[in-house]
Amino acid sequence: MSHITISINEQPEQVAQSSSLSDIIQALSLPDLGCVFAINNAVVPRSQWQQTIVHEGDSISLFQAIAGG
Amino acid sequence: MLTIADKTFQSRLFTGTGKFANKYLMASAIEASGSQLATMALKRVDIRSEQDDILQPIIDAGVNLLPNTSGAKNAKDAIFAAHLAREALGTNWLKLEIHPDPKYLMPDPIETLNAAEQLVKDGFVVLPYCHADPVLCKRLEEVGCAAVMPLGAPIGSNKGIASADFLEIIIDQANVPVIVDAGIGAPSHAARAMEMGADAVLVNTAIAASQQPVEMAIAFKLAVEAGRMAYLAGLAGKVSHAVASSPLTSFLDE
Numbered sequence: 001m002s003h004i005t006i007s008i009n010e011q012p013e014q015v016a017q018s019s020s021l022s023d024i025i026q027a028l029s030l031p032d033l034g035c036v037f038a039i040n041n042a043v044v045p046r047s048q049w050q051q052t053i054v055h056e057g058d059s060i061s062l063f064q065a066i067a068g069g
Numbered sequence: 070m071l072t073i074a075d076k077t078f079q080s081r082l083f084t085g086t087g088k089f090a091n092k093y094l095m096a097s098a099i100e101a102s103g104s105q106l107a108t109m110a111l112k113r114v115d116i117r118s119e120q121d122d123i124l125q126p127i128i129d130a131g132v133n134l135l136p137n138t139s140g141a142k143n144a145k146d147a148i149f150a151a152h153l154a155r156e157a158l159g160t161n162w163l164k165l166e167i168h169p170d171p172k173y174l175m176p177d178p179i180e181t182l183n184a185a186e187q188l189v190k191d192g193f194v195v196l197p198y199c200h201a202d203p204v205l206c207k208r209l210e211e212v213g214c215a216a217v218m219p220l221g222a223p224i225g226s227n228k229g230i231a232s233a234d235f236l237e238i239i240i241d242q243a244n245v246p247v248i249v250d251a252g253i254g255a256p257s258h259a260a261r262a263m264e265m266g267a268d269a270v271l272v273n274t275a276i277a278a279s280q281q282p283v284e285m286a287i288a289f290k291l292a293v294e295a296g297r298m299a300y301l302a303g304l305a306g307k308v309s310h311a312v313a314s315s316p317l318t319s320f321l322d323e
Binding site: 008009011013028030031033034035036038041043044045046061062063064065066067068069 | 225
């Protein structure tokens, strides 16, 4: 399978071609709940993760819930 | 029973999840505290390092989540963080906090009010962290905040209820629950806030940074219950001279 390079939180990351946001969560071994993507500072609803396919050179933001007061 | 927006709480002690030595200790302490609402933060994932899933132990304990907007320096940041949190955690509850200055972490009143107004329109249940400013608390209530969270003292300072005189005014005027947040460093501080008529307190550092967080969580639980009970019973008034509790029969002299 061929790979493409995208940027996640400004760090380069190789992912399989035609990866969806759901695939990226799985590839990074992140829990489903507590994570959220944003593209161009717009939140991507969870319902669109599966159909949102990333392309070479895309830049995405990924956030996760952490402990805090 | 405390009601905020659509939720009711048996416990008037809300807890933070930060600064615990590990997530198991955090979950045990929150469970021991009886707290039904716990704050969380969001961060950008560092894809090069292992991620720790702190969410599951809190969900397993049946505690409601209150995501915060920590890290936001203005209303725009906070609104973005709020929308991220809603999607990440599946709750529209939000602790709105905007503190541009890292030294004192004082909440920015203007940005907080502006963000609160927008977030209420966006359908959030907004609980704003703010200074113990009675006018600001009124304004936050007027734009539709579900509660107000004035500070007792600076975040993490453990200095207690330094803002007592102003908290009293806020509590007197409020038509929404008043949750004293920040600065509560000892169970006696929490009890004092509750005796004053606060509806709840939010405690993080004092429990998390204790040498025995589970025992400290229990101490806070009892203090909050005692303070609430005392408030409901009504404190006896203060006077500036002594008033004997025993009859002053002068039998020793006669």
